[in-house]
Each structure stands twice: as structure tokens, then as C-alpha cells.
Amino acid sequence: MDATLTVPALRLLGRFQLSYGPQAVDVTAAGQRVLAFLGLRSRATRSVVAGTLWPEVTEERAQGSLRTALWRLGRGPGRLVDCRHDTLALAADVHTDVRALTSTALSLVDSSPAADESAALGALCGGDLLPGWDEDWVALERERLRQLRLHALDSLAARLLAQGQHALALEAALESVRIEPLRESAHRAVVSVHLAEHNVAEAVRHFEAFRRLLRKELGVQPSAGFAAMVQHRCHA
Structure with a gap:
């Protein structure tokens, strides 16, 4: 070649x-x-x-x-x-994966139509930026991309859930949880998918696991709105 x-x-x-x-x-x-x-x-x-x-x-x-x-x-x-x-x-x-990720993430955050949600999900599930590089300028860019990726995954999970693509929506939500385990919006998305599939037990188990994690790590409880969402479906 x-x-x-x-x-x-x-x-x-x-x-x-x-x-x-x-x-x-x-x-x-x-x-x-x-x-x-x-x-x-x-x-x-x-x-x-x-x-x-x-x-x-x-x-x-x-x-x-x-x-x-x-x-x-x-x-x-x-x-x-x-x-x-x-x-x-x-x-x-010169093609860069960071530019491709940024373009995909911004289009999702801006609610632009995605030609292929599955491909978008794949683009958002890449590795962290330059792991092992400890320079300050890398750390700043790493955090910027992490936040952008999290917001894009939230948007993508909501879009996929609205389309009835539950498996992909769950993948997007769980990827967001993996990146930031204490992010409530990601856990809400996971629970929303379970409830949409009428898997109430799965939804409750996930909510309770998140509640225990928050109490252990931060000494706080999930928001009242998140708790009410689960309790409403449990008593429906």
C-alpha cells in the first residue's frame, strides 16, 4: 500500500x-x-x-x-x-476521532435528525481521551468531552425510547451510567426504559441500587421526582 x-x-x-x-x-x-x-x-x-x-x-x-x-x-x-x-x-x-465524536454529540444535543442512531451510539461509546496522559491541557479537554458525551447520551436515550427502540435506549443509558455512576439523569433513563417495557421489578431494583450508591458515596437521596416516578408505577 x-x-x-x-x-x-x-x-x-x-x-x-x-x-x-x-x-x-x-x-x-x-x-x-x-x-x-x-x-x-x-x-x-x-x-x-x-x-x-x-x-x-x-x-x-x-x-x-x-x-x-x-x-x-x-x-x-x-x-x-x-x-x-x-x-x-x-x-x-487528517481525520480525527475526537472531531467525529464532537460532531455526533453536538448534533444529538441540538436535536438534529440522526441518520443512524445505532451508529451514533457506537460513536459515543469510545474510550476516554488519551488515558494515562496527565498534562493539565489534556485533563481539561478530557472533562469537556466527558460532559459533552454524557449530554449526548441522555439525548440519544430519550430519542430512542420515544421511537420504541428500547434495547438501544438502554445501551445508551447504561453507557452514561458507566461514565458517571452518580448521574441521576442516566439512571432515570435506565428506569424509564424498564418501565416502558413493563419490567417494573427491574426498574425498582435499579432505582434501589442507585439510592444505596448515592447514600454511600454522597449521603443524599435521589430526587423526589425520581422517587415519585418509580412509586407511581409500582402502585399503578
């Missing part, structure tokens, strides 16, 4: 990986940081990139490290970074 004829793909969810088609490409640690930063920020000035990625050294050394990283990235099979004057940007033809 001629890698130069294949669109490069940058994976940041679950792990870092740069690939051309099925072929993964080795990237230096500094190059990985540069590509990840630009993949998350779209574009930035050289001084911002250098200062963020090499905060513990002088500006001159940080700029030198950035130049070296860019030079090594430029030796690959295709252009990965656009350098225009003092601005750096990920090349337009």
Missing part, C-alpha cells in the same frame, strides 16, 4: 495512534503531543503550543523542541501539520 495515497487518521480516544489506512505509524513522544494538541484545539500559535507542551523550560528551548518535533513529523509519508506564519494547524485532510 502506498501510504501517501491514504487519508491519515489520528486516534485520540482510548489511545494515541496515527495511521494511514490499516498501517500504524510510529510517532515520537513530542510529535504525539503536538498532533494531539492540534487535534483538540484545531489551530494555535507557535508560542502557545510550545509554552503548553514544554512549560518547564525557557521559551527558547520550548520553541527549539517544537521545531524539532515539527521537522520529524514532516519526514513522514504525508503532511500532518500546516504551518502558516506563526500559526500551526492540523492538516485539513
Whole structure:
């Protein structure tokens, strides 16, 4: 395969990986940081990139490290970074999983029609952003994506439930629970699916498990509205 004829793909969810088609490409640690930063920020000035990625050294050394990283990235099979004057940007033809996730999530949050809810669910169930990377700029982006994913899963679960696609709705709700076990809206969605399928016992068991978890972790109870939703169906 001629890698130069294949669109490069940058994976940041679950792990870092740069690939051309099925072929993964080795990237230096500094190059990985540069590509990840630009993949998350779209574009930035050289001084911002250098200062963020090499905060513990002088500006001159940080700029030198950035130049070296860019030079090594430029030796690959295709252009990965656009350098225009003092601005750096990920090349337009580099596909990133983070951009695909963000686009899918925002369309769901905005209630835009989804061409394929099953595909949307698959896009939202990817791994965390760059696990093991402990830099502050990664942590901020990781939390931003986590919150966006949670809101999108809530929206998708509600949409699938309204369409009567209970199995997929439950998958979306449970994924939200997995990401944030203390999020009441996710547990409400799980219970709503069980009630829609007339599985009252399952709904009660899930609610009680959530109630015990909240009491143990936070010393609080589920909202009155959530409790009333379950109690109403139990006595219906």
C-alpha cells in the first residue's frame, strides 16, 4: 500500500495512534503531543503550543523542541501539520476521532435528525481521551468531552425510547451510567426504559441500587421526582 495515497487518521480516544489506512505509524513522544494538541484545539500559535507542551523550560528551548518535533513529523509519508506564519494547524485532510465524536454529540444535543442512531451510539461509546496522559491541557479537554458525551447520551436515550427502540435506549443509558455512576439523569433513563417495557421489578431494583450508591458515596437521596416516578408505577 502506498501510504501517501491514504487519508491519515489520528486516534485520540482510548489511545494515541496515527495511521494511514490499516498501517500504524510510529510517532515520537513530542510529535504525539503536538498532533494531539492540534487535534483538540484545531489551530494555535507557535508560542502557545510550545509554552503548553514544554512549560518547564525557557521559551527558547520550548520553541527549539517544537521545531524539532515539527521537522520529524514532516519526514513522514504525508503532511500532518500546516504551518502558516506563526500559526500551526492540523492538516485539513487528517481525520480525527475526537472531531467525529464532537460532531455526533453536538448534533444529538441540538436535536438534529440522526441518520443512524445505532451508529451514533457506537460513536459515543469510545474510550476516554488519551488515558494515562496527565498534562493539565489534556485533563481539561478530557472533562469537556466527558460532559459533552454524557449530554449526548441522555439525548440519544430519550430519542430512542420515544421511537420504541428500547434495547438501544438502554445501551445508551447504561453507557452514561458507566461514565458517571452518580448521574441521576442516566439512571432515570435506565428506569424509564424498564418501565416502558413493563419490567417494573427491574426498574425498582435499579432505582434501589442507585439510592444505596448515592447514600454511600454522597449521603443524599435521589430526587423526589425520581422517587415519585418509580412509586407511581409500582402502585399503578
